[in-house]
Amino acid sequence: MSEEIKANVTMDLKGLACPLPVVRVSQQVKKMKIGEILEAETTDPGAHADFPAWAKSTGNEIVKIDKGASSTKFYIKKLK
Amino acid sequence: MEKEKIQELRQLVKSRLNRPMRYYLDVCTRCGLCYDTCHAYYGIPKKEYSPVNRAEVVRKVYKKYFRPSGFAFPYWGDATKLDERVMDELKEAAFSCTGCRRCMMFCPFGVDMPHILSIAKLLLIGYGNAPEELIMLADSAVEKGKSIDSFKEGYREVIRDLETQVQERLKLPSSEDLIPMEKQNADVLYVGLSGAHSIVHPAVIFNAAKENWTLSYFEAVNFGMFAGDPEKMQFIANRIVKEATSLNVKEVVIVECGTAYRIPKFLLGPLPFKVTSIVEKIYRYIKDGKISIREGAIADALTYHDPCQLGRNGGVYDEPRYVLGALAKDYREMSPTREYNWCCGGGGGLVALDNEDFRVKTGKAKKDQITATGAKIVVSACENCILQLNTIKNGYGLDVEVKSLTELVSENLIV
Numbered sequence: 001m002s003e004e005i006k007a008n009v010t011m012d013l014k015g016l017a018c019p020l021p022v023v024r025v026s027q028q029v030k031k032m033k034i035g036e037i038l039e040a041e042t043t044d045p046g047a048h049a050d051f052p053a054w055a056k057s058t059g060n061e062i063v064k065i066d067k068g069a070s071s072t073k074f075y076i077k078k079l080k
Numbered sequence: 081m082e083k084e085k086i087q088e089l090r091q092l093v094k095s096r097l098n099r100p101m102r103y104y105l106d107v108c109t110r111c112g113l114c115y116d117t118c119h120a121y122y123g124i125p126k127k128e129y130s131p132v133n134r135a136e137v138v139r140k141v142y143k144k145y146f147r148p149s150g151f152a153f154p155y156w157g158d159a160t161k162l163d164e165r166v167m168d169e170l171k172e173a174a175f176s177c178t179g180c181r182r183c184m185m186f187c188p189f190g191v192d193m194p195h196i197l198s199i200a201k202l203l204l205i206g207y208g209n210a211p212e213e214l215i216m217l218a219d220s221a222v223e224k225g226k227s228i229d230s231f232k233e234g235y236r237e238v239i240r241d242l243e244t245q246v247q248e249r250l251k252l253p254s255s256e257d258l259i260p261m262e263k264q265n266a267d268v269l270y271v272g273l274s275g276a277h278s279i280v281h282p283a284v285i286f287n288a289a290k291e292n293w294t295l296s297y298f299e300a301v302n303f304g305m306f307a308g309d310p311e312k313m314q315f316i317a318n319r320i321v322k323e324a325t326s327l328n329v330k331e332v333v334i335v336e337c338g339t340a341y342r343i344p345k346f347l348l349g350p351l352p353f354k355v356t357s358i359v360e361k362i363y364r365y366i367k368d369g370k371i372s373i374r375e376g377a378i379a380d381a382l383t384y385h386d387p388c389q390l391g392r393n394g395g396v397y398d399e400p401r402y403v404l405g406a407l408a409k410d411y412r413e414m415s416p417t418r419e420y421n422w423c424c425g426g427g428g429g430l431v432a433l434d435n436e437d438f439r440v441k442t443g444k445a446k447k448d449q450i451t452a453t454g455a456k457i458v459v460s461a462c463e464n465c466i467l468q469l470n471t472i473k474n475g476y477g478l479d480v481e482v483k484s485l486t487e488l489v490s491e492n493l494i495v
Contacts, residue, residue, distance in 0.1 A: 017273075017466065018299065019274070019303070023217070023432055027434075043276060044274040046235075046275065049224055053227065057220050057222070067238070
């Protein structure tokens with residue numbers, strides 16, 4: 001049984017066009033404290049590569065990915 | 081600003097001073113004919129939003145450091161030294177311009193303002209003052225290029241989900257391989273964007289045309305270009321070139337994204353494959369009878385917005401008009417149109433910046449054009465433009481629907 005992750009902030013990014021999902025996530029993470037978790041829900045298939053690449057380039061961490069039928073929730077931990 | 085930093089920035093200016101750049105910097109007579117050609121000045125009639133005044137910010141720096149008169153007599157030479165105030169002015173100049181080049185169509189000397197502003201963008205990167213959203217997006221794209229193998233599995237999994245949407249749309253018995261990936265010797269490598277719509281609609285069309293195609297792992301958009309960073313631009317573009325070369329494809333088809341099309345088409349030099357816009361590909365499929373669309377299926381008045389990078393800077397004008405002319409019963413041309421069409425105000429990466437109020441104001445020319453046509457549907461072929469057209473629609477409360485050309489074709493395909 002996987003550990004439940006409690007998000008400090010949730011964002012609905014469903015249906016947003018390129019490049020807004022990554023821009024919105026980046027803006028939100030900047031406002032958060034180190035160690036806090038953002039839950040970002042998106043319908044973009046590209047997010048499955050874009051969010052991990054963004055996390056790697058900014059030094060943050062994707063701690064969990066919940067793939068649903070029509071959208072995916074990314075849990076992003078602010079490390080920097 | 082410290083002397084060392086000024087020296088470093090001076091070298092950056094020098095690195096851009098080839099013959100065309102020196103010509104553009106030297107030849108302008110400041111006649112002011114470009115004022116009324118800029119959508120930003122049309123929406124916000126302040127001189128700092130005119131093409132000539134944007135270029136003047138760069139030109140004054142050039143005069144200070146590269147012209148004897150500006151160096152010896154800065155006041156007479158109309159020269160400005162680099163300092164924080166000038167860096168702010170450079171930022172305002174560079175990122176209030178979409179790079180549409182409409183001003184260039186009216187300039188008696190053909191001065192390429194966005195080319196001049198590439199110096200401003202380079203200086204901002206050197207000074208660490210470039211828009212952080214664009215730098216962040218460029219860095220992510222670079223990282224994606226470096227680490228693509230670790231992201232492939234997750235991406236392929238969601239692409240498999242999209243295959244069922246293609247299957248339903250085409251009423252096929254199986255969804256298997258409807259969006260192929262890493263297919264060696266495919267005729268076409270299609271490069272989309274992050275959004276599902278940029279993959280599903282083209283996939284429907286490619287399958288209907290029985291194309292031997294494969295989907296790229298990368299997004300077509302190039303934020304290195306928008307940020308004005310030549311090295312990142314090259315790296316991001318090369319991800320696709322390497323992928324296309326390793327798969328041995330004959331043609332790379334680019335999603336509806338003007339800059340993404342212009343870079344491989346015109347800025348990378350000779351490539352071992354053909355570069356085509358999805359709009360040109362759709363046109364060719366219809367002309368060759370590979371796909372059929374419902375002619376006259378759209379009864380509402382419809383107009384087309386030429387994306388600047390696809391039209392004015394790319395030369396793709398007739399293909400979208402042919403397709404839309406077939407689909408629409410009442411096609412209405414905007415005025416002015418084609419190479420003189422007004423920019424929507426979303427290009428140059430501006431839609432990624434936190435500037436919606438500015439973009440609504442500078443979208444006024446486009447709003448006036450759309451309203452004058454009386455059209456109920458506005459079609460374009462660029463993701464940036466579609467985003468900005470929706471911003472204009474919402475900002476001015478226009479009673480129109482904004483659609484992408486590929487989406488419209490996919491929805492009106494005879495299957």
